Amino acid sequence: xxxxxxxxxxxxxxxxxxxxIKCEQNLGHxxxxxxxxxxxxxxxxxxxxxxxxxxxxxxxxxxxxxxxPDKAHLNLHINSLxxxxxxxxxxASSQEGFGDLRAYEQYxxxxxxxxxx
Amino acid sequence: KNEVEQSPQNxxxxxxxxxxxxxxxxxxxxxxxxxxQHPGGGIVSLFMLSSGKKKHxxxxxxxxxxxxxSSLHITASHPRDSAVYICAVRNTGTASKLTFGTGxxxxxxx
Numbered sequence: 001x002x003x004x005x006x007x008x009x010x011x012x013x014x015x016x017x018x019x020x021i022k023c024e025q026n027l028g029h030x031x032x033x034x035x036x037x038x039x040x041x042x043x044x045x046x047x048x049x050x051x052x053x054x055x056x057x058x059x060x061x062x063x064x065x066x067x068x069p070d071k072a073h074l075n076l077h078i079n080s081l082x083x084x085x086x087x088x089x090x091x092a093s094s095q096e097g098f099g100d101l102r103a104y105e106q107y108x109x110x111x112x113x114x115x116x117x
Numbered sequence: 118k119n120e121v122e123q124s125p126q127n128x129x130x131x132x133x134x135x136x137x138x139x140x141x142x143x144x145x146x147x148x149x150x151x152x153x154q155h156p157g158g159g160i161v162s163l164f165m166l167s168s169g170k171k172k173h174x175x176x177x178x179x180x181x182x183x184x185x186x187s188s189l190h191i192t193a194s195h196p197r198d199s200a201v202y203i204c205a206v207r208n209t210g211t212a213s214k215l216t217f218g219t220g221x222x223x224x225x226x227x
Contacts, residue, residue, distance in 0.1 A: 041154070041201060041219075041220050042217065042219055042220070043217040044217065045214055045215060045216075048214065056214055058214075088158065090160060092160075104148060104207065105150075105162050106150070106162060108152075108159070108162070111158050111159065111160075113158075
């Protein structure tokens with residue numbers, strides 16, 4: 001049983017194209033995230049959604065648009081792809097707001113390696 | 118300067134050695150996470166702590182809130198421990214946001 005799944009695992013595309021990455025979690029969590037890991041393996045948050053509502057948007061270009069159709073899904077659409085978008089994108093989820101620290105643990109998806117040529 | 122600093126950046130150890138990875142942060146936090154990223158790329162949460170010490174198998178994580186410092190220890194290290202270990206802090210007052218360190222690449226040899 002995969003807790004947090006992402007598709008596709010690998011994505012190779014040309015500059016200027018539009019692509020989407022899908023994320024689904026079956027943990028019943030109410031908060032989902034997108035992270036970007038660059039070539040130096042540095043992770044940085046991009047977006048966070050809580051109950052389908054955007055709560056964090058970290059100075060990400062407008063070409064990136066997250067969409068959360070329901071609590072279990074958070075998709076990432078990228079327009080007009082650029083070379084600098086090449087990275088590994090991780091989706092994660094957690095359950096927030098219960099006041100129990102254990103509820104804040106994050107579960108990561110396997111990552112999507114995006115290569116823009 | 119990154120809000121979360123880890124040391125060392127790279128670490129090579131022989132099997133059986135005791136390993137310590139350090140993490141210092143400069144902001145107020147509500148929790149600190151230790152994550153493990155294997156060569157295959159997947160990220161696994163090892164610990165989340167806000168005070169004291171936690172132990173899981175051969176792994177021990179400690180945190181000193183006053184000194185804004187945490188350590189991850191691995192006892193009796195094994196080649197399968199080879200991975201990148203990442204410290205991340207959850208800032209106070211910022212819902213759901215983790216700020217990450219640059220990671221420590223550990224290689225354990227036979």
